[in-house]
Amino acid sequence: MSWWRDAVVYQIYVRSFADGDGDGVGDLAGARERLPHLVELGVDAIWLTPFYPSPMADGGYDVADYCGVDPLFGDLDDFDALLAEAHDASIRVLADIVPNHTSDQHAWFTEAVAAGPGSAERDRYLIRDGRGDEPPNDWESIFGGPAWTRLPDGQWYLHLFAPEQPDLNWRNPQVRADFRKVLKFWLDRGVDGFRIDVAHGMIKHPDLPDTGRSEQISLLGRGELPYFDQDEVHEIYRDWRVLLDSYSGGRIGVAEAWASTQERLARYVRPDELHQAFNFALLEAPWSAEEFRKVVAESLATTAQVGATTTWVLGNHDVRRPVTRYGDGELGLARARAAALLSFALPGSVYVYQGEELGLPEVLDLPGEVRQDPIWTRSGGADVGRDGCRVPLPWSGDEPPFGFGPAGSWLPVPGEWASSTAEAQRDEPGSVLSLYRSALALRRALAGLGDGDLTWLEAPEQVVAFTREPGFTCATNFGETAVALEPTGALLLRSDGVESWTGELPPNTTVWLQYWEK
Template sequence: MSNDWWRTAAIYQVYVRSFADANGDGIGDLPGVRAKLDYLVDLGVDAVWLTPFYTSPMADGGYDVADYRDVDPIFGKLSDAEALIAEAHERGLRVIVDVVPNHTSSQHPWFIEALAAEPGSPARERYIFRDGRDGGPPNDWESIFGGPAWTQVPDGQWYLHLFDSAQPDLNWQNPEVREEFDGILRFWLDRGVDGFRIDVAHGMVKADGLPDAACTGQSKLLTTRQLPYFDQDGVHEIYREWRKILDSYPGERIGVAEAWVPSAERLARYLRPDELHQAFNFHFLEADWSASIFRGVIDESLEAVAGVNAPSTWVLSNHDVQRHVTRYGGGELGLRRARAAALLTLSLPGSVYVYQGEELGLPEVTDLPEEVLADPTWKRSGYTERGRDGCRVPLPWSGTEPPFGFGGPAWLPQPRDWAALTVEAQQSDPGSTLSLYREALRQRRELPAEEFAWCDAPDEVLAFRRGEAFVCTVNFSSSPVTMRRPGSVRLTSCPAEELDLAGDAVTLPPNSAVWWSGDGNG
């Protein structure tokens, strides 16, 4: 395990409850992850990021934490987490865990104490309680999950919850809160975790006086507008202290920000040398399928991190967004574009994240029965927004019938046509999406470290070089495009026979990516 591993790492996101179920109750668990570590090694990733497995009432899939120092029984025991970390390390895999500092569960002992305490008491000062305004909430802030961001308690005060009412926001102006999270970080660092993915890293600190946002539809504005409860400059003081803790442990322990901010420049602030190591690049994830749009995002991303000597990160999907096969058009078109996007993403300089199932080409499940929807967005939106469950359906491992080797009957039902997408069905097929990811991740380790540079290319084609020995081309158009041939073919997102090679020219198939040797000779 080399130093600065995080600068180029391929990191696999495990959504624990949907990865693998070892005890047959239909919910993925830590022993299930342990049983599949060899799969991750074979895939070729460097690290695994685990979503929350802490004690929780599960109002928001575990992002409502009641005890940050223990494992919820549905996921296993603390000893399972310790064994998982040790066994991953034995295989050369790093382990990143989620930490959720913006809010706790409403069942956390602190919040139970706060509800029983008087207004203005020390127990309430750990959270954000306020008196109302004109008979209503203290301000106009909206929950990300829909509805107001305030809930009134029997004594008349209101508490802030930027997410579900079961997720009260902590008051990070309170030294006791900061001390508590210093201890939580050390608890898991002592158990060997290699880093933390920081949930809502752009939250925690709110603007002084809690001013109105003065707009509606606030959840849709996270990456386009400054809001008074997100991306406040005070968060950086917290991360400077956390960096000191991380640096006090051996082995390059890291912090990764989940930060939805208005620009790449704002994102880079989280990556200054005395703050965090990585931040998710949501601008790349949100890019529409267009050569000019992707090029703009790539340029902005690389330029922003260059000034702080940090790597960019590249991500196409996660547990909070629609799977990119579906975003890119669905069906055969969406899969074709997703495979091309994979080769683009895996060839960019920096670190890359792979969300479980994208290596299988899984689409979003858009027709889940209403009675199984568990995302709090469904209820808080008045049953108008289905939420994120469609990207969280458990993985298909083997067999021809649900639950496809996942374990017990899955907590969200899998489509029957996923029989063709199981790991078992794809692992021996050289043309499968799984085989494409395995080969791309293998070759990615061999990519030259030289600087990234764009190459001349026709409209709707992106071409770039990594040193002299590697070129990636991506045809974003729905038509074949002819261009100068950059070298010999290393890897294609489409069947190789679709490439039309003629002398020094190549005709690139629609919606495809190719990796080339870069020698210009073919």
């Protein structure tokens, strides 16, 4: 069976995972030093966020050179060492590729600006004449404000994100050829695949039409936009699939794709395209049995139509952490534990964002002067942005930054995280870390988990319950009162850390049972 169909992949946000050189910023050497944590956790692969040379206008997602390592994170030798040690530990490595846009300091863009209108260099990007003193259309940046910036010669360039991130023109054959070279560079070094940033955005409608509306980001994943999820984008991934398949070892492509329907999302994982596409529907679902069951059922049905598995995610570096999203405090933590255990029991692959295994909440009170997210700056502070889920991990000790590195940390780590460090939780039976380690060990050991099918069970309205053959049951109580499950089975694991089972499922709790007769 293909490894990626039921893999557990751990997302490393490099600058916040572990600092190996003492400059307060996480790096590749730090990630290598902390690989034992991931071996103990039981993951199959890691995804590294961008570590390429970058001015860091958007945390490295503004790439100035796709075939190098920014000195902030180390060098190519550090990357090779991390890759080798991960492989020695049977952990695969996915790199984050950013093909929708470059940095405005990439050589391609500086050449395009210098070459002037009508040049081959300028055709690498979406640079157009405006409408008088107005931009070419009404498209908006995902980070707020207009999606166009004017060049000194009067033309405008498109940036669906920050102005420092000009969008490439993927209708240009040279762009496609150059990115094949980039992919080959990393595949030849041994990476096991790529997480593809903004995979839905590389092709824009050729006429660049107005949308006719404001607050366009509200349509992301819900409606149609002329700059997202255009049919021609799939030509790119069919080409990339041929390249990936030309390498041994099961190299994969993972789409960060937003589409208006589950059916359109499933197109990214057709047999001749990519291997995985993040399922953001589960991440966005409110804490509700009805909503979770609906998302799971629709997702499994649509991916099955194209012979793919579903890729479940509850968090990442762009969204509020599950503990806070589900209610914060003890309630949010209980629900986050229950949601994690539910997701680990579902058919397909699952991604874990660093810190979820420690039960970390969103840091909501970061001072404005330390925030670095362009969403914060472009909104004038109206939108706090994503820094709160990017606070460095607490590893050990009693004082911040809790073993993150030899010195400080690029974002302040809350003092109350002393009880949440990996060290504090490692040998605590009821801790979040112990829950994750137990769940992932069972997921690997039990024949019924991973890839395959599920069968829904009849259950009270507030409960989502299903079986997986042979002899495994998962049930989650989304309600506010305990529910008796009859008939029942032998306890495998509970999200609340209790080690006994009487047949009564508390609120905001998931249970794994060895057997449950219908």
